[in-house]
Amino acid sequence: MSFTAESLYVLHRLRPKASLQRFVITAVTGLMAIACGTEPTPPTSSDSTPETSSGPKIVTTFLPVHLFTKAVVGDTGQVDILISPGAEVHDYQATPDDAKLLAQADVLVENGLGMEAFLSDLVANAGNSELQQIDASEGIEAMEGEHGHDEHKHDEHGHDEHKHDEHGHGHHHPEGNPHVWLDPVLAQQQVANIRDRLIEIDPSNADSYRSNAQAYIEQLQQLDNEFKEKLAPVQGCNFITFHDAFPYLAQRYGLEQEAIVEIPEESMTPQDIQRIKQITEEHSVKALLTEPGIEDKRIEQISSDLNLSLEAINPLEAGETDPQYYFQVMRSNLEALSRACQNN
Numbered sequence: 001m002s003f004t005a006e007s008l009y010v011l012h013r014l015r016p017k018a019s020l021q022r023f024v025i026t027a028v029t030g031l032m033a034i035a036c037g038t039e040p041t042p043p044t045s046s047d048s049t050p051e052t053s054s055g056p057k058i059v060t061t062f063l064p065v066h067l068f069t070k071a072v073v074g075d076t077g078q079v080d081i082l083i084s085p086g087a088e089v090h091d092y093q094a095t096p097d098d099a100k101l102l103a104q105a106d107v108l109v110e111n112g113l114g115m116e117a118f119l120s121d122l123v124a125n126a127g128n129s130e131l132q133q134i135d136a137s138e139g140i141e142a143m144e145g146e147h148g149h150d151e152h153k154h155d156e157h158g159h160d161e162h163k164h165d166e167h168g169h170g171h172h173h174p175e176g177n178p179h180v181w182l183d184p185v186l187a188q189q190q191v192a193n194i195r196d197r198l199i200e201i202d203p204s205n206a207d208s209y210r211s212n213a214q215a216y217i218e219q220l221q222q223l224d225n226e227f228k229e230k231l232a233p234v235q236g237c238n239f240i241t242f243h244d245a246f247p248y249l250a251q252r253y254g255l256e257q258e259a260i261v262e263i264p265e266e267s268m269t270p271q272d273i274q275r276i277k278q279i280t281e282e283h284s285v286k287a288l289l290t291e292p293g294i295e296d297k298r299i300e301q302i303s304s305d306l307n308l309s310l311e312a313i314n315p316l317e318a319g320e321t322d323p324q325y326y327f328q329v330m331r332s333n334l335e336a337l338s339r340a341c342q343n344n
């Protein structure tokens with residue numbers, strides 16, 4: 001059995017790179033008009049009509065923080081996204097066109113906690129001294145990454161020069177695990193952070209930011225209640241995910257997450273498989289939660305070798321750009337978790 005890096009590498013790197021050029025062009029001319037094309041809601045958002053909006057020109061980094069920012073901004077301003085909603089975010093490489101987008105923006109919203117390692121260089125390159133930055137995770141205490149970040153991927157692929165400089169080889173991201181958006185309670189804090197900073201930056205639209213945020217936070221509270229209720233009977237359940245995206249959600253609802261790999265680009269090692277085998281035996285785990293884009297034969301191999309059923313869970317790192325997409329995916333995640341745990 002050989003667990004080489006190549007096929008995962010191809011899955012996660014080629015797709016975003018191929019679409020990057022097209023994305024940047026459309027981003028400048030109204031990305032959202034295209035990205036929202038399949039959404040059920042009518043195009044009332046001001047994304048494609050910046051001339052009618054009164055608010056600041058906002059750029060977000062990647063999907064979850066984009067959804068939360070759009071929820072707060074509503075029709076008040078233009079919200080663009082830096083990393084195409086179909087691209088892999090963990091190992092993103094910024095381009096000169098990204099710097100152009102930031103050069104024209106008023107506000108940049110990031111998830112923070114080390115998720116956007118490329119950002120500080122990019123902001124420096126953009127040379128926009130007026131740019132206001134919002135860290136959506138301000139005040140959130142990060143959990144440690146489970147198995148240590150970065151050891152394999154940089155060494156194997158060797159073209160992440162600018163990231164190495166910041167974080168060094170073989171260390172944890174000092175900020176810890178960044179996947180806080182997958183906890184409906186921490187998501188509320190992210191929305192509130194975005195709201196509060198937008199009010200500071202653009203007080204003229206404070207009322208609108210406040211009421212939009214309130215409506216979204218109420219939906220997140222409702223979602224939290226659904227998670228609590230549905231997962232109460234399966235407290236202590238161990239579930240296995242592909243990458244280490246759900247420790248916050250697990251902790252919130254009294255479950256235990258074990259991930260096969262730290263980030264999606266990382267290759268599975270025989271040690272990883274051994275560790276998963278051990279956990280499935282110790283805790284009589286019955287299901288493996290895979291994620292979109294991981295149509296890897298080795299996942300199927302593990303699931304059949306270890307006699308685990310496959311369920312799909314979505315870390316929301318890519319997908320649709322309607323703020324309601326968050327709830328759609330999280331409810332489907334809840335169903336998958338519940339099924340996986342009931343089998344335990």
Ligand SMILES: [Zn+2]
Pocket residue numbers: 090179243244245263264315317
């Ligand atoms: Zn992730």
